[in-house]
Amino acid sequence: MLFSLFFPIFLFASINEEIIKFYKNHYPTIEIKSIKFNKTPPKKYKKIDFKFVNYKLPFSNILIDGKYYYFRIDAIIKVFIANRVIKINEFIKPNVSLKDEKFKTFYSKPLAKIEDNLVASKIISKNSIINESNTKIKPAILKNEKVTVIFKNNSIEIYTSGIALNDANENEKILVKVNNKTFEGIVKNNKVVIK
Secondary structure (H helix, E strand, C coil), X not given: CCCCCCEECCCCHHHHHHHHHHHHHHCCCCEEEEEEECCCCCCCCCCEECCCCCCCCCEEEEEECCEEEEEEEEEEEEEEEECCCECCCCECHHHEEEEEEECCCCCCCXXXXXXXXXXXXXXXXXXXXXXXXXXXECCCECCCCEEEEEEEECCEEEEEXXXXXXXXXXXXXXXXXXXXXXXXXXXXXXXXXXX
């Protein structure tokens, strides 16, 4: 049930600080401008419980000394926005800018930092927020990349080239096409080993 009447809180710094700390643990760049409650919380309290608070939402119920208090935050968060369409497996870093966004319900958590080896895990539209679900660390081998394939049998090794049929990291399984035949191997030192 939503409440239409909210009371701004300015006097209860310690409760505000706990709420701010809770959100900052999940969103380091968040800047909370105000916190409003449906009813005035106590001036003194023994315990604040966040077990029902969903960090993805700007509103929730909080337990203070066993009683529920509905609150809503007004906040902004710094997010990375795509400057153009970013294709699958394309690097994120040169194609984004930082922007202040009103904190709202996010489908996926926005990234606070862009690593050099971060790539798009799906096509990212222009002006989309860069988040956990549309990015990934660049795999050691990318789908459709030309790879060196090593066929091992006892003490014999045969080297040839092939095409990766999926993304894979070190020590992961990968499918490769060699002379129109498909083989499964393991990625080792950016090469595919097939036994």
